[in-house]
Amino acid sequence: MKEYYVVPNKDETGWYVKIEDVAPTNLYTGRSEAIEEAERLAKDNQPAKVLVQNEDHQVVSEKSFS
Template identity: 55%
Template sequence: MKEYSVVPNKDVTGWFVKIEDVAPTDMYDERDTAVEKAEEIAQQNKPSRLYILDQNHEVEEERTF
């Protein structure tokens, strides 16, 4: 199962979409945009799991596709 995550950058001024917790693929200004994009990627690569982290890098939400 592939794992994806949406994590804030150091200053919480942008949000990264990461695959398998490796290097970020893309950065977005809006959290919602990053979540939307991560959902698209996760749905295209089922089975997969998406973790959405808050500004403290704690898992806020987990979604399975």
Template identity: 50%
Template sequence: MKEYTVTPNKDATTWFVKVEDVAPLEEYDKQSKAIEAGEKLAQENQPSRLIIFDEYHKQQEIKTF
């Protein structure tokens, strides 16, 4: 199962979508845009899981596809 994450940068000014929490695939200016992109990637690559972190780097939500 592939694992995707939506995480903020150090200052929470931009958001990253990462695969297997390694290298960022994309960078977004808003969390909502990063979540949309992460959901799309996870749906296209089922079975997969999307883990969303908040601006404090704490796990906020897990979605399974």
């Protein structure tokens, strides 16, 4: 199962979508925009999971797609 992470950048001015341990490629200005993109990727690559992390890299929400 692939895991897609939504994480804030260092200064919390944007959000990244990371695919497992791969370096993030796109920076999104809003958290909801990043979550939408992560969910789209997860739906296209099922089974998958979207995990949203806070600034301390703790998972604050999780959604599975199968």
